[in-house]
Amino acid sequence: MNTRDRPDFQVIASWVQPGERVLDLGCGDGELLRLLIEARGARGYGIEIDDANVLAAVKNGMNVIQSDLEAGLSGFEDASFDHVVLSQTLQAMRHTEAIVFEMLRVGREAVVSFPNFGYWKHRMDILKGHMPVSERLPYQWYDTPNIHLCTIADFDDFCARRAIVVKERRVFDEGRLITEEHNFLGSLAVYRITRG
Amino acid sequence: MSGVGLVAAQRAHFAAPLALRSGAVVPAFDLVYETYGRLNAARSNAILVCHALSGNHHVAGHYADDAHNLGWWDNIVGPGRPLDTERFFVVGVNNLGGFHGSTGPVSPNPATGKPWGADFPLVTVDDWVQAQARLADLLGIDSWAAVIGGSLGGMQALQWAINLPERVRHSLVIAAAPKLTAQNIAFNDVARQAIITDPDFHGGHYYEHGVRPLRGLRLARMLGHITYLSDDQMAEKFGRVLKSGAFTFGYDVEFEIESYLRYQGDKFAGVFDANTYLLMTKALDYFDPAHHFAGDLAAALAPARAKFLIVSFTTDWRFAPARSREIVNALLKNKQEVSYAEIDCNFGHDSFLMDDAQYHALVRAYLERVVL
Secondary structure, eight states, rough: OOTOOOHHHHHHHOOTTTTOOOEEOOOOTTTHHOOOOOOOOHHHEEEEHHHHHHHHHHHHTTOOEEEGGGOOOOOOOOTTTEEEEEOOOOGGGHHHHHHHHHHHHHHHEEEEEEBBBTOOOHHHHHHSSSOOOSSSSSSOOTTTOSSSOOOHHHHHHHHTTTTOOOOOEEETTTEEEEEEEEHHHHHHEEEEEOOO | OSSSSSSOOEEEOOOOOOETTTOOOOSSSEEEEESOOOOTSSOOOOEEOOOOTTTSSSSSSSTTTTOOOOOTTTGGGEEESSSEETOOOOEEEEOOTSSSSSSSSBBBBBBTBBBBBGGGGGOOOOHHHHHHHHHHHHHTOOOOOOEEEEHHHHHHHHHHHHHHHGGGGGEEESSOSSSHHHHHHHHHHHHHHHHHSSSOGGGGGGGGGGOOEEEHHHHHHHHHHHHHSSSHHHHHHHHTTTSSSSOSSSSOOOOOHHHHHHHHHHHHHHSHHHHHHHHHHHHHHOGGGGGTTHHHHHHHHHTTEEEEEEEEEOOOTTTTTHHHHHHHHHHHHHHEEEEEEEEEOSSSSGGGGGGGGHHHHHHHHHHHHHOO
């Protein structure tokens, strides 16, 4: 995978310290996990539901557990990981709120990244009368897996209402770090959150 | 078509007594085994294949005098197959208590000169691991690259990792469970009762009466077979199809499923030993590594140093995926290395014997990363 497509990977890697334990939810082919293990000396597991991805993750030498995130993380003990990562998957989950709580139960902190629906190009699409289609939201309304899209402002509100502490937030567009007007200029948001 | 081609069974004799978990002692014993591929100079490429209830040492290939007798897991062992014999040295062994040549109920009891019969001591999965370790010693294998098995074989792979952690680098536990449920034990007991109440059983000493409890063994296998298949698969394969196309209003075979089960029962009863069947089902019932740890499976697994691949099958209701997840969760609790896959395969418990693309690709991918 091209890391330019996943600028969140480098940010997540910078938040993980050597020897820390990571659980990567929806780990795909295990590329992020591998980066965290090889570049950061982390240890951990991925969770993945798709057969082809499970196979790819095993080929990548990763520990992967085939499981449905919608069913929660019931096999995992409280506070058993330093970081629980959900990279660009939150918006496709049915039980969005439940998975965030599960992440904060199992992990000391959670890392969540998602496409920002408030991105200016998305707003333009809406103004023009259409559902947004972009690099980060490449689907049409009728075939999108994204059922819980939100803006950065929405996610901030969610955290505030649920007493979730935002430790850090990084926002990107086309692989570049955005330093101002996050909710307008950023197409991808990466949050580091903990229990309040 | 077999991958490894012609094979021949070998026999090893172990003269030192083996103390069993039950307290009984087997004074000396033989194990028959087969090997495929070559043990490398470092003796680091050996894989032990553990068999299930009705399996044996003949895992792959065929015999010169019996070309049709293909090993029971031939589809996964051979050059270029998931257990690649170009890379690995694969060992299949008939467990203690078997009747395919290893010491068991049909072997002569040294105390009487007659077959052990029902006097052969009950063995447990622990005892098998101990006996298999003797074979590993003999073959010069200090540590297995992997121990692999399905069902009762998977239980042995798990027990190896617990009992002899320094001797197992990878443990592949397929379609297994950390212990049987009451329902599982119930099925086993009905099977045992079918055998034990057969008038030809003679308290397990049927050999000296020149008979075999074929009816009991047949019923036991028919019952077992039902539990190895999935409801969907049975519906798909047999449905309510009638052999003659119409009801005959009698007790002869009418439905295809009856015909199939009776055929399977007869075939099995013709070639399997009832005492071995009884003993294997008891080994299943007794298996419970957490027993000595107040039911705490994680505590039982804590000594293991192996990396684990746990595999279950969606349609397996005898050892359902949730049972494999119990093993996975215990390993996760211990922060041990584990991967887990739930294979969508229609063949129930028997799926572990099938050539399912995802399943075989996964075992292949996992074993490719095993460092020799």
